[in-house]
Amino acid sequence: MFHILVVDDDTNTRRLLQTVLEGDGYTVSTAINGEEALKKLEQEHIDLVILDIMMPKMDGYEFTRIVREGRDDLPILMVTAKQLPQEKHQGFRVGTDDYMTKPVDLEELLLRVKALLRRAKIINERKLQVGDVVLDYDAMTVTRPGESIELPQKEFMLLYKLLSYPGKIFTRIQLMDEIWGYDSETGWETVTVHIARLRKRFENWNEFEIHSIRGLGYKAVKKNE
Numbered sequence: 001m002f003h004i005l006v007v008d009d010d011t012n013t014r015r016l017l018q019t020v021l022e023g024d025g026y027t028v029s030t031a032i033n034g035e036e037a038l039k040k041l042e043q044e045h046i047d048l049v050i051l052d053i054m055m056p057k058m059d060g061y062e063f064t065r066i067v068r069e070g071r072d073d074l075p076i077l078m079v080t081a082k083q084l085p086q087e088k089h090q091g092f093r094v095g096t097d098d099y100m101t102k103p104v105d106l107e108e109l110l111l112r113v114k115a116l117l118r119r120a121k122i123i124n125e126r127k128l129q130v131g132d133v134v135l136d137y138d139a140m141t142v143t144r145p146g147e148s149i150e151l152p153q154k155e156f157m158l159l160y161k162l163l164s165y166p167g168k169i170f171t172r173i174q175l176m177d178e179i180w181g182y183d184s185e186t187g188w189e190t191v192t193v194h195i196a197r198l199r200k201r202f203e204n205w206n207e208f209e210i211h212s213i214r215g216l217g218y219k220a221v222k223k224n225e
Contacts, residue, residue, distance in 0.1 A: 002117055003027045003044065007037040007051035007063070008079075017050060017079075020106050021113070034058030038066065046074065048117055050109075053080040053091070061094050068095035075116040079104055092177070119164060128163060130222055131207040135160050142202075149201060154179060158194050162220035163208060171217040191218075 004026045006017045018028045029044060031037040033055040040046065049067075053060035064076055078091045081102045091099050097119075098112055126137040133144045140156045142149045151159065157179045162170065172188040180190070195218055199210055211219050 002047040003029065004113070005029050005031060005037060005040055005046045005049045007031045007034065007049060007055070009033055009052065009055045020110070024110050034060065034063030037063055048075040048077065048113060050077045050079055053078060053082050061090060064096055065094045073120060075120045077112060077116060079109070128160060130163050133207045135163065144205070144207065155194055155198055159198055162210060162218065166220050166222045169213050169216050169219045174217070
């Protein structure tokens with residue numbers, strides 16, 4: 001059973017999230033600020049953190065920054081009233097994995113929690129399997145029976161991202177920010193170039209393909225299922 005830490009200085013929010021998460025089968029601990037949350041992490045095994053940004057003593061930005069200095073594999077979901085793009089960008093820069101603004105859709109929150117836990121499991125195992133195809137994060141290889149291709153880092157990360165969420169559409173900007181970084185000076189056109197290279201490499205593979213969604217972006221589709 002996954003153990004989730006909810007960090008928020010508002011009592012009603014903590015209680016609501018705890019009730020919803022426990023109703024979905026999770027074990028839940030709570031903290032009222034970043035300082036208390038850090039102590040919880042030392043005392044308990046936590047699989048995912050949901051936290052507010054504006055809290056006394058230590059806010060969500062500082063908590064996330066400190067956690068990322070020592071632990072990069074802990075999924076963090078910021079749930080906050082801060083809605084400005086620069087505030088969201090700051091959250092991702094310090095290391096959050098996802099970001100939702102209040103008031104939250106509770107069903108969507110549960111779906112995002114499931115996705116983050118699934119992604120963390122994939123990253124910790126560092127392998128992703130799609131049918132008979134295995135993507136090995138450490139070796140940067142894509143392998144199927146009788147064939148193995150070693151990819152350049154960015155191509156591998158792009159394919160790994162798309163196949164981790166089959167059927168989900170990612171915009172070029174989303175892919176650019178996550179794989180090349182928010183501060184990259186490379187233009188989003190490079191995503192198009194890398195997608196074209198991946199399509200060429202795997203055009204004869206029948207396990208998956210990458211679709212362009214006009215005006216939106218790209219998605220990976222599993223085949224033969």
